[in-house]
Amino acid sequence: MKRTTAVVVLSSLLITAGCSDSKSGDGGKADPNDEKQASAQLVKQFADAWVKAWAPDGKPTDAAALTDNPTAFGKRLDDVDTAIVASTVTVVPQGDVQCSNDTTCTQELAVEAQLRGIGAMKWTSTATAVKVGADWKVKAAGDTIYPGLGDGTNYLKRVRTLPARASILDRHGAALTSNRPVVIVGVASGNVATPATYAAFTKNLDVDGAKLSKRAKAAPAGQFVDAITIRADQWEALRPTMGKLPGVLTMGGTQSLAATPTFARSLLGSMKLANEDTLKNAGPTASAQDQVGVNGLQYAFQQQLAGTPGGIVSLRDGKTKLTVKEIFTQKGAAGKPVKTTIDTKMQQAAEAALGSQKLHASLVAVQASTGEILAAANGPDITSYNRAFQGRYAPGSTFKTVTSGALLGAGLTTNSSLPCTDTINVFGKTFKNYDALAAYGAGTMQKAFNQSCNTAFISQHGKLPKDGMTKAAAMFGIGRDLELSIPAYGGKVPAPKDDVEEAASMIGQGTVTASPLAVALIGATVAHGTAMKPVLVPGKDAAGTAASPLPANTAAALRTFMRTTVTGGTAHALAQSGTVGAKTGTAEVVTNGKVGTNGWMVGYRGDVAFAVIVEGGESGGKAAGPIVKNFLARFK
CATH class of the missing domain: 3.40.710.10 (DD-peptidase/beta-lactamase superfamily)
Structure with a gap:
């Protein structure tokens, strides 16, 4: 399913190479009997449609309609987009069209996808145009999207890794913040949680139970609806009270925190799951799933403290689930501490x-x-x-x-x-x-x-x-x-x-x-x-x-x-x-x-x-x- 959240929007560059001018008086449509001209125009249209498909809120319908198997290809194109978490893409036809006969031609595509929360991944694929009856269509092969996907079940898998967040330091170089264990407390979507559950969130965690209830009921089935992130020791104290309530779910993690909840809170700031505003401040390599600074120094120096995430995209065998090869690797960079004058x-x-x-x-x-x-x-x-x-x-x-x-x-x-x-x-x-x-x-x-x-x-x-x-x-x-x-x-x-x-x-x-x-x-x-x-x-x-x-x-x-x-x-x-x-x-x-x-x-x-x-x-x-x-x- 296509994701709707976008971090960066890039303009596409659509360049047609090796495409001769269409004949005068034909309304701009290539002559289907001129295989090079028809193939080049089709590939250009396909590249344009691919860019639209991977844009925010995009759909693969137009790109799929240009292939010889729209149903299969549309799903495959969308699956790859979802797998690598691409925010946008540029697709540029390269070089001259090469035709093996008057019904089959190929042209290379230079592809650059912005992997949300990682960076740019570049590759070259090949679009094969085939003549189907009186029309030309792009062959609905996985290799058109990425070499090695083929017509079988091979797929792409992405893994993103975050470096440990750097500390905020005092004037002597001692850490004012460090990465400490936390628990994200929430509820199951739907009607699993009871009124008593939401009342406990209000009483024990100062969370608006009524608003949490509305969010849970509106969320898709099977989702974890987060409510608050607290220190692990705080959750241990609350576990006997809240842990057995219907619908309560928890996830563990780490967060950059001071030694106590009160220490220099208004100076250091706090961390929360990114929203639209804080995600923009966090920069192009941040993700909506990241914990980011929302105020104070954690917000002001978010990018410096967070560093740069790393990422790997691998081609995997659809039957064995094993990695065939790693096709993209980006090494992350550790965050850098922020030294303050605080004693x-x-x-x-x-x-x-x-x-x-x-x-x-x-x-x-x-x-x-x-x-x-x-x-x-x-x-x-x-x-x-x-x-x-x-x-x-x-x-x-x-x-x-x-x-x-x-x-x-x-x-x-x-x-x-x-x-x-x-x-x-x-x-x-x-x-x-x-x-x-x-x-x-x-x-x-x-x-x-x-x-x-x-x-x-x-x-x-x-x-x-x-x-x-x-x-x-x-x-x-x-x-x-x-x-x-x-x-x-x-x-x-x-x-x-x-x-x-x-x-x-x-x-x-x-x-x-x-x-x-x-x-x-x-x-x-x-x-x-x-x-x-x-x-x-x-x-x-x-x-x-x-x-x-x-x-x-x-x-x-x-x-x-x-x-x-x-x-x-x-x-x-x-x-x-x-x-x-x-x-x-x-x-x-x-x-x-x-x-x-x-x-x-x-x-x-x-x-x-x-x-x-x-x-x-x-x-x-x-x-x-x-x-x-x-x-x-x-x-x-």
Whole structure:
């Protein structure tokens, strides 16, 4: 039966060699009494019909109709197509027609078939044209398709071999992924499985039992309908519960996996049976039966990690089933590992720090001097969505680090007076401080930073040009394409349309958005003095400086601000965590019409910069602070 899934569509090249022009006035039809002319035209038509037969959704009807035994030849042509799994073919008549008499002529055919999931197989066959009554027909012989098939039962057999998938490595060369045993769990097609079976899939494997039931009932009889691929040890735990349920079927295999289901899941990505989209990403040598990367690094580097499959096509004796000869061999090529900047111990520390969280949270750690990403964790649930890189959040008061840099660049000093009032009105918009802060009146910029006073910073909005916050953000690498191997959001700080937007941007609200990774780069810029481009895969991701260095006095002032925020400000939760600099943040968010908050913290210790967000967290100090403290306690 002809397969309907196609990977590549190739155009056919139909060249007629040795074919004389048809006679004028005959409508283009060759003279049947001119054996060379008639044979050449027939072979051309046959080649054209063969190409159509092996095209996606093609049928052998037209090609078979040109032979002296349409019923037998049509089935044979389709069988060979199915056996070698050809996606498309080119068939080109070669050389001159050779006629042994006025009723029998031959012409060679150069054939190139694209074997789906392997590559191109080339051969030369011979089409024999015979005169049947007043018409010419192609002899319905197996040799017309491939030499050696003959008129008997010989057949072609293809075997495809996949090389072992290469590993994703950490910064020290240790494997983050390796090929581990898995079990594909599914059901028999039709009505074999019962409602209890589908209910068990929903309860134990988080598979939509109702959808699985519909798929099973719609599938052809005798098929295995896959539902989910799980680790072998997970199946062993479920076997007593699910193994005896009616209709449950399993198949063993291997898959490229991390040591645990949770480890760096959103970074590394996951593997699944190929679908239309992931098959396209996997390249021309992939097959719909392959397990391929569907997100993360497994998707981004699918072709490099997978390598190139090998294949053998053999001619076999139809009676003995033994190989007569191997007629096509393609050697596979092993995949190549992908080395990342991830530090395994730091990634484990980040995930452990999020382990007790009930709210969605993310933690990112980067090496300040290089921009190399050391860890990126999302919790508390297993998720492939990498909110640490892709989340778009108001950064809240962590952005006062950027605001302070902007004000210092505008001529203010650390001791400039920034009065902290309960509220401040900007062209009819009233801004206030977060609930835990009582107005303290007169104070310096450093105190306003340490206590995270919104009104103090907003009081200075007139000191900045309209694009002041946008330009200041750029100095910290915010607002640019991060150019990583996997999707990541670099933040956005648009020039404000009015004073109200400008005031909101100074406290990380309004139109300002950033990902946890982008916020971590703010801490890295303060620590290192220059914004660096983030790097996850060296040699693939853009590296180097992302902006000009901060003015020396600005960098020094911000380091002092962040350190004193720990020793005597809102980040005091980190006071016993070593020489740490940090800034808390509480960002207002509106969800389903209700105003809530996200808790933030950004900072650095030594050459490690970090950012944490807790969605729904009461404040940065209360929600993010304990996570950072836990994280810093796990490494030196």
